[in-house]
Amino acid sequence: MTVESNDTILDYPFSNPSALEAAPEWERLRTECPVARIRLPSGDEAVLLTRHEDVRAVLSDRRFQRQLGTSDAARISNEDEGGFLGGEVSIASGEGHERWRKLVGRYFTARRMIDMRPQIKATAEGFLDGMIKKGSPADLSAEFGFPLPVWVIGMLLGIPEADRNIFRRWSEIMLNVSRFSQDEIDSSQAEFMEYFTNHVAALRENPGDDLISSLLDVADSAEDDRISAFELVLTAQGLLIAGHETTSHMIGKMVAMLLADRARWERLLADRSLVRYAVEEALRFDVNPGIGIPRYITTDLELSGGTLPAGTSVICSMGAANRDGTVFADADAMNLNRAPNPHVSFGGGQYSCIGASLARAELQIALELLLDRLPTLELAIPVEQLRAREGLLLGGLEEVPVRW
Numbered sequence: 001m002t003v004e005s006n007d008t009i010l011d012y013p014f015s016n017p018s019a020l021e022a023a024p025e026w027e028r029l030r031t032e033c034p035v036a037r038i039r040l041p042s043g044d045e046a047v048l049l050t051r052h053e054d055v056r057a058v059l060s061d062r063r064f065q066r067q068l069g070t071s072d073a074a075r076i077s078n079e080d081e082g083g084f085l086g087g088e089v090s091i092a093s094g095e096g097h098e099r100w101r102k103l104v105g106r107y108f109t110a111r112r113m114i115d116m117r118p119q120i121k122a123t124a125e126g127f128l129d130g131m132i133k134k135g136s137p138a139d140l141s142a143e144f145g146f147p148l149p150v151w152v153i154g155m156l157l158g159i160p161e162a163d164r165n166i167f168r169r170w171s172e173i174m175l176n177v178s179r180f181s182q183d184e185i186d187s188s189q190a191e192f193m194e195y196f197t198n199h200v201a202a203l204r205e206n207p208g209d210d211l212i213s214s215l216l217d218v219a220d221s222a223e224d225d226r227i228s229a230f231e232l233v234l235t236a237q238g239l240l241i242a243g244h245e246t247t248s249h250m251i252g253k254m255v256a257m258l259l260a261d262r263a264r265w266e267r268l269l270a271d272r273s274l275v276r277y278a279v280e281e282a283l284r285f286d287v288n289p290g291i292g293i294p295r296y297i298t299t300d301l302e303l304s305g306g307t308l309p310a311g312t313s314v315i316c317s318m319g320a321a322n323r324d325g326t327v328f329a330d331a332d333a334m335n336l337n338r339a340p341n342p343h344v345s346f347g348g349g350q351y352s353c354i355g356a357s358l359a360r361a362e363l364q365i366a367l368e369l370l371l372d373r374l375p376t377l378e379l380a381i382p383v384e385q386l387r388a389r390e391g392l393l394l395g396g397l398e399e400v401p402v403r404w
């Protein structure tokens, strides 16, 4: 099985039949053409991998870098949507990234994630109270899914509560460059830089229990392990971009998927021990996880689906890999007690999601709270009317109208 014949270059991304239904191409390519030629929105060509085994093989191979913006690699779009994740900054790849990852990884311990739970819960309760007070029906996404993760990142970075709403706006602009003017993007970058430089100086004077204070500690104590002030700002920006909309959209998509079939909601109401499995299954079952994970292949590579020559730009489809029937029994069914569940929604290998345990905590807390407080929750519109919000890096739902 090799790359589709020369004249078949598929336009990518594919469109889904509806907001909660997978693109039919996933299944077809996985079985017939697991190493498929595609044309990206930039017009550049790349190869799409759809099998779980192949996606895992590429992601776990340390030789392959994430940037598609360097050398002769394909670009996803003509606008720079890569930001921190795709940028050509010192901490984005190679040794600089390895050092950064070690430093930042020290903060994301299991213990700390457990310690953050009560604060995350209290914040989530605050937003839910606000939504309930405004009354049924409501847009769960706008009232609950969107604000929660940005507040959690604010917590992580030691941002005072009063300033967290500005963060929301910056995150929106920085992640969706194609929807804003160059002036808006430039000024939001400049404002972020200025705010953060002052914030770092304030934390130096008055350190807290946040990630930035812990990095400052390292920076000040070990000469050879320094993280520069600029890298600190990039870290903050990177966390905001990587951790906000991803989690926000996932809260909305998870709730929509669970309410799309009320039997799922009822099962969770009857048995809360299913919540953490349901969260993993929602991550796996997501049909709109964005374009996929890009890698640049620097040496010939044998995969189950064919050979990739050096110099290939690859997109690993998490969505297609997550529905691979050779790994997941009855892959097209949402199974709320699926275990094990080796989905690739958080990537894998050296660049895998550093915030995965935090995202899991947020999703679990959000779901538990909704089950406790709003057991009668249901979608306020027919499932077919849910509208997908397509984004290149990640996708979600425009709104999640609910009533209770």
Ligand code: HEM
Pocket: 066, 085, 101, 153, 238, 239, 242, 243, 244, 246, 247, 250, 293, 294, 344, 345, 346, 347, 348, 350, 351, 352, 353, 354, 355, 356, 358, 359
């Ligand atoms: C449901 C929510 C989330 C999803 C689906 C998700 C998904 C991902 C994926 C697929 C990657 C790998 C990208 C690649 O290999 O090129 C990644 C990386 C990353 N994620 Fe997440 N993420 C989520 C939440 C978060 C949160 C809450 C944070 C932090 C607060 C975060 C921070 C990061 C960072 C910093 C990276 C880059 C890691 C590195 O370069 O080593 N993510 N995420």
